[in-house]
Amino acid sequence: xxxxxxxxxxxxxxxxxxxxxxxxxxxxxxxxxxxxxxxxxxxxxxxxxxxxxxxxxxxxxxxxxxxxxxxxxxxxxxxxxxxxxxxxxxxxxxxxxxxxxxxxxxxxxxxxxxxxxxxxxxxxxxxxxxxxxxxxxxxxxxxxxxxxxxxxxxxxxxxxxxxxxxxxxxxxxxxxxxxxxxxxxxxxx
Amino acid sequence: xxxxxxxxxxxxxxxxxxxxxxxxxxxxxxxxxxxxxxxxxxxxxxxxxxxxxxxxxxxxxxxxxxxxxxxxxxxxxxxxxxxxxxxxxxxxxxxxxxxxxxxxxxxxxxxxxxxxxxxxxxxxxxxxxxxxxxxxxxxxxxxxxxxxxxxxxxxxxxxxxxxxxxxxxxxxxxxxxxxxxxxxxxxxxxxxxxxxxxxxxxxxxxxxxxxxxxxxxxxxxxxxxxxxxxxxxxxxxxxxxxxxxxxxxxxxxxxxxxxxxxxxxxxxxxxxxxxxxxxxxxxxxxxxxxxxxxxxxxxxxxxxxxxxxxxxxxxxxxxxxxxxxxxxxx
Numbered sequence: 001x002x003x004x005x006x007x008x009x010x011x012x013x014x015x016x017x018x019x020x021x022x023x024x025x026x027x028x029x030x031x032x033x034x035x036x037x038x039x040x041x042x043x044x045x046x047x048x049x050x051x052x053x054x055x056x057x058x059x060x061x062x063x064x065x066x067x068x069x070x071x072x073x074x075x076x077x078x079x080x081x082x083x084x085x086x087x088x089x090x091x092x093x094x095x096x097x098x099x100x101x102x103x104x105x106x107x108x109x110x111x112x113x114x115x116x117x118x119x120x121x122x123x124x125x126x127x128x129x130x131x132x133x134x135x136x137x138x139x140x141x142x143x144x145x146x147x148x149x150x151x152x153x154x155x156x157x158x159x160x161x162x163x164x165x166x167x168x169x170x171x172x173x174x175x176x177x178x179x180x181x182x183x184x185x186x187x188x189x
Numbered sequence: 190x191x192x193x194x195x196x197x198x199x200x201x202x203x204x205x206x207x208x209x210x211x212x213x214x215x216x217x218x219x220x221x222x223x224x225x226x227x228x229x230x231x232x233x234x235x236x237x238x239x240x241x242x243x244x245x246x247x248x249x250x251x252x253x254x255x256x257x258x259x260x261x262x263x264x265x266x267x268x269x270x271x272x273x274x275x276x277x278x279x280x281x282x283x284x285x286x287x288x289x290x291x292x293x294x295x296x297x298x299x300x301x302x303x304x305x306x307x308x309x310x311x312x313x314x315x316x317x318x319x320x321x322x323x324x325x326x327x328x329x330x331x332x333x334x335x336x337x338x339x340x341x342x343x344x345x346x347x348x349x350x351x352x353x354x355x356x357x358x359x360x361x362x363x364x365x366x367x368x369x370x371x372x373x374x375x376x377x378x379x380x381x382x383x384x385x386x387x388x389x390x391x392x393x394x395x396x397x398x399x400x401x402x403x404x405x406x407x408x409x410x411x412x413x414x415x416x417x418x419x420x421x422x423x424x425x426x427x428x429x430x431x432x433x434x435x436x437x438x439x440x441x442x443x444x445x446x447x448x449x450x451x452x453x454x455x456x457x458x459x460x461x462x463x464x465x466x467x468x469x470x471x472x473x474x475x476x477x478x479x480x481x482x483x484x485x486x487x488x489x490x491x492x493x494x495x496x497x498x499x500x501x502x503x504x505x506x507x508x509x510x511x512x513x514x515x516x517x518x519x
Contacts, residue, residue, distance in 0.1 A: 007290070029293030032395070033431045033441040034415045035240050036387040037291070038374065055374045055392065057384070058290065 003061040006039040014046070014067040017054065021046045021065035021118050029058065046116060046123055047098075065118065072115045074107050082107065084115060084122070095122035103127040105160035106178045127178040132187050133157050134173050138164060151183075197513040203503050204513060210326055210499060211283065214303060217322055223279040223305060228268030230285065234474035235260035236267070237459040238415070239466055242289035244298075260471075261287040264492050265304055266416065267477040270445070273306055273488060274480035281305035283495065294507045295437065297515050301495040308488045312417070312428045312444040315489035316405050319432055319440055323403060323498070327434075330502040334402040341408045342426075346386075349394045354386050355410050355424050362389065369393045383412050399433035406431045416452075417443035432493070434501060442491030449481035 004015060009027040016022070022043040031037035037058035044051045046067060056062065072084035072093065081094040082104070095115065097104070099122045103113065106127035114126045138154035151163040154174075162176055164183045175184040197204070218225065233254065235243040244261040248254045262268070265284045272280055286302050307315055320337045327333050346354040352365050362385035363373055371392045378384055398404045407430035411419050414427025428444035446452055453473070460470045499511040509515035 029291070029296055030391045030395075031240075031291065031296065032387050032390050033438050034238070034413060036384040037240065038388065038391060040392065052372070053370070054372045055388065057374045057376060060374070060376060 001066055002064040004064055005061050006056050006058050009039055009041060009056075009062075014065040015043070015062040016065045017043065017062070020048075021067050021123065023067070025051060031058070046118065049124075066120075067116060067118050067123065069114055069116050071112055074109060074111045074113055076109060077104075077107070082125070084113065084125075087112075093117075093122055095125055099123055100125045103178075105158055106131050106176075108133065108158060129177065129179055130184065131176050131178055132173060133160070133176060135164070135168065135170050138168065138170050140169065154183075194518050196518075198509050198515055198518055199511050199513050203499070203505070203511050206503055207499050207511065210495070210502060213326055214283070214322070214495075217325065218281050218305070221279075223281050223307075224277060226269065226272060226277065226280045226282050228262075228265045228272070228282065228284070230262055230287075231259040232262055232267070232474070233257060233259060233472065234267070234476070235471040236263055237456050237463060237471040237473065239459055239462045239468055242468075243471070244287045244289050258472075263288050264302055266490065266492070267474045269304060269306055269490070270477060270485060271480040273308065274483055274485045279305070279307050292516055295497065295500075297496065297508050297512060299516070299519070300508070302492045303495050303498075304490065304492040306445070306488050306490040308486045310444075310489040311487075312407060312430050312442060312489050315442055315444075315491055316407065316430055316432075319442065319491055319493070320403050320405070323432070323434070323439070323493075326498065327502055331504065332401055333434075336402055338399070338402055338404040340404065340406055342406055342410065342413075343408070345394060345406055346389070349397065350389060354382075357382070359385060362386065365389060366392070383410070386410070386413075395433065395438065396436045399435055399437070401435070404433045406433065414446075414455075415441075415443065416446055416455075418446045418448070430491075437497055437501065438494075439497055439501075440491050440493035442489060444489045445485060447481055447485035447487065449478050452481055453478055 009024055011024050011026060013024045014021055022045055024041055025044050026042040028040045030040050039056045039058050041054050042051055043054055073087050075083040075085055081096060082100045084093050103125045108131060111128055115122050116124045133156040135154045136157055139152055151165050153161050154164040155161050162181060162183050168186060173187045175187050177184055241263050243263055245258050248257055248259050264286050265282050269280060269282060282304050284302050285299060287299050289298060291298055324335055343354055346352055350365055352361060359379055359382060362382060366373060366388055408426040409429040411425040411427055414429055417427040417429035419425045420428055430442045431438055432440040456473050463470050496508050496511055500508055503511055505511055
């Protein structure tokens with residue numbers, strides 16, 4: 001893999017640190033009036049999502065990480081792994097629980113997901129920002145309540161639980177923002 | 190997007206502010222009888238400081254320099270000292286200077302330095318004058334207490350990090366960095382404390398310096414004296430100072446070293462370090478050394494980053510916001 005000099009550092013560049021792939025979030029060049037210059041970088045671990053600070057002597061290098069973001073179609077879960085397909089090449093890739101993580105509860109078959117690959121292997125999976133799902137179970141709400149205030153838990157077809165307004169019933173289809181886990185609206189089928 | 194890069198990055202009101210500040214600076218020095226001078230940007234010699242990289246170009250044309258490398262100055266210091274040695278008296282210059290590899294939120298490889306020399310001043314007298322000028326320029330433009338803070342380099346480290354920078358070994362400096370959440374950069378030297386002190390200074394101390402008032406740091410470790418004279422305290426210190434405001438380094442000054450032999454020794458040592466680091470060895474400025482030989486009047490000098498001053502005056506957060514055309518639009 002390519003080596004990158006601190007002169008090439010910028011946000012979004014993927015580099016290896018301590019054996020893990022990281023993405024540069026912020027890069028700051030600092031130098032005292034006279035003396036050694038440094039690049040002070042904020043980097044996010046692409047495996048754990050944790051952000052840390054690292055410092056390099058300016059002019060030093062870091063190894064690049066072979067990390068790319070691709071759009072893959074979610075196929076199915078075999079109980080242990082999640083299977084995805086590249087819609088152009090029809091190549092299939094499997095992701096483990098660590099990679100899928102919180103996205104698992106939003107994955108519906110055929111959903112197009114952004115998958116981050118490290119050395120060709122899924123490292124993390126982001127669910128689509130919005131998903132349309134059927135409510136499989138929720139308490140019958142108070143008839144006539146249209147305010148949406150308060151709300152109640154509703155279980156979706158994938159097992160995810162979201163708070164929905166009282167007027168929303170089992171069997172209805174709703175739109176959910178996966179980034180916040182919040183109900184957006186009902187969807188007419 | 191790309192089509193907009195012909196436009197200036199600084200607003201026109203910021204450019205007017207630059208012009209106003211330049212006019213005020215010139216009035217300040219005229220009133221004090223300090224002479225404005227201009228010296229060449231190109232020189233056949235260059236500064237050997239391993240932490241400074243000079244742009245170079247090749248001259249082609251009439252004269253003995255045909256085919257020779259010329260360097261763009263990183264500051265007008267050497268030429269101005271030659272004027273001082275020739276009897277110019279107190280002088281100042283507003284110069285465009287060039288430093289390879291320095292680009293970031295507070296750096297542009299081409300920038301404007303205000304540099305001045307006061308004959309008969311030591312670094313304390315010059316610091317007082319710097320404070321007077323900067324306070325005068327910035328007072329109505331940002332919240333600023335007129336009261337100035339002063340701290341010796343050693344006291345600064347004792348205050349912020351509880352270590353003695355002139356005694357601490359590498360292990361102690363590394364432990365201090367770790368204790369303050371600073372990651373140790375790969376490849377730090379095991380036999381030179383200065384890069385470690387620079388690491389601690391830039392990461393742990395500088396951001397806290399000069400909040401709402403001018404803070405001068407002075408009397409640097411002898412190893413960081415640069416072009417300042419040494420004072421044989423125990424341990425010896427370099428009579429050098431730096432000015433900070435709102436966490437930003439604004440100026441660097443010296444009670445100037447006038448000893449030609451000592452100056453040559455420092456240059457040669459810096460070139461040796463360059464060789465060790467695989468950096469090009471710089472041709473020494475023999476004309477500066479000859480000028481020192483003939484006699485530099487006792488003086489103090491300072492270089493102030495004009496663009497950073499404008500940045501503070503404009504309330505901007507990056508240098509590019511006060512430059513008409515920063516590097517990416519140049």
